[in-house]
Amino acid sequence: MAISKVITAIEEDPWALRSYFPKIFRGGDSVVIGITGSPGVGKSSLINHMIRALRARGDTVAVIAVDPASPYSGGAFLGNRVRVRTLDEGTFFRSMSTPPEESIPWKAVLAMEFLSSLGYSYVIIEHPGAGQVNVKIMDFVDVVVVVLQPLTGDDIQALKAGIMEIGDIYVVNKSDLPQAQILYMQLRMAIEDVERRGWRPPVIMTNSINGKGVEKLIEAIDSFIEHSSRSGLLSDRRRRRRIAEVTGIAQVMLREEFARFTRGSIALEVINKCLRGEVDFLTASETLYRMFIKSICNPANGASNPKPD
Numbered sequence: 001m002a003i004s005k006v007i008t009a010i011e012e013d014p015w016a017l018r019s020y021f022p023k024i025f026r027g028g029d030s031v032v033i034g035i036t037g038s039p040g041v042g043k044s045s046l047i048n049h050m051i052r053a054l055r056a057r058g059d060t061v062a063v064i065a066v067d068p069a070s071p072y073s074g075g076a077f078l079g080n081r082v083r084v085r086t087l088d089e090g091t092f093f094r095s096m097s098t099p100p101e102e103s104i105p106w107k108a109v110l111a112m113e114f115l116s117s118l119g120y121s122y123v124i125i126e127h128p129g130a131g132q133v134n135v136k137i138m139d140f141v142d143v144v145v146v147v148l149q150p151l152t153g154d155d156i157q158a159l160k161a162g163i164m165e166i167g168d169i170y171v172v173n174k175s176d177l178p179q180a181q182i183l184y185m186q187l188r189m190a191i192e193d194v195e196r197r198g199w200r201p202p203v204i205m206t207n208s209i210n211g212k213g214v215e216k217l218i219e220a221i222d223s224f225i226e227h228s229s230r231s232g233l234l235s236d237r238r239r240r241r242r243i244a245e246v247t248g249i250a251q252v253m254l255r256e257e258f259a260r261f262t263r264g265s266i267a268l269e270v271i272n273k274c275l276r277g278e279v280d281f282l283t284a285s286e287t288l289y290r291m292f293i294k295s296i297c298n299p300a301n302g303a304s305n306p307k308p309d
């Protein structure tokens, strides 16, 4: 099956592919790069140049652009597609939307695992999340690249809180803009003391219109991967990713099952009792919880079938 067809099937209903799981998720050794940064900082343009540089040295690259908005919001989607266009037989690109309320963007994670088991040298995940809460996807990558663009002076304070912890590499993009040098210096100062297992995150200036600085970024990624394989950080992150996959996906299933349960007649009865004032809300909540547990242990009691099998 064509790669994009498998990914479409993953997006629609991964469980339908159940008998193919051992083939689809064989495990792979791709370097998974997370590129994050506020909307419009130039992530897609940067990735476009990264693809070119990586292809030039013979590496293959797959990109997943994650859009945490609803599938109907449009916008970013098209932008990503138009800007990432250095495509040939060694390149794959896909944009995917993930509902912002999901605890993990698990279908994007499945797509990433699938692309990795196909043997791409690099799998790049673009996510417009830095500085916001939903940077969960960054728990699933080998290296986190945080992209920034020149801002007004005091914004760096705001940035400090959210993103200073997550970047392995920082990029000041739009180096052609006049304030870029100032941001570069502010950033250097802000992360001066940051050191994780012997790694000090570098700051790299890029211009993703003409590609200036992109080679340096790729060098930095390579040396981070080298450093983290030597220090054991890479295998720690990959373990963390596995654990997050196993528990996170189970959690999503549980939540979906509970949502189905609350729409059923047994649950509605409890809710209505509470609405009529016959029981207090806390008791109703506990009853609901207990009934749910009972129903999943014994599906004949009212819950729908759990997904697998």
Ligand SMILES: Nc1nc2c(ncn2[C@@H]2O[C@H](COP(=O)(O)OP(=O)(O)OP(=O)(O)O)[C@@H](O)[C@H]2O)c(=O)[nH]1
Binding pocket: 037, 038, 039, 040, 041, 042, 043, 044, 045, 046, 076, 079, 080, 083, 128, 173, 174, 175, 176, 177, 206, 207, 208, 209, 210
């Ligand atoms: N001046 C300047 N503009 C740039 C540079 N890189 C990107 N841009 C422009 O910035 C805008 C946003 O670029 P994108 O690559 O779509 O940014 P993005 O971060 O992928 O945006 P989202 O996917 O919407 O989050 C576009 O108009 C680009 O042409 C740069 O180095 N210098």
Ligand SMILES: [Mg+2]
Binding pocket: 043, 044, 045, 065, 079, 080, 126
């Ligand atoms: Mg983009």
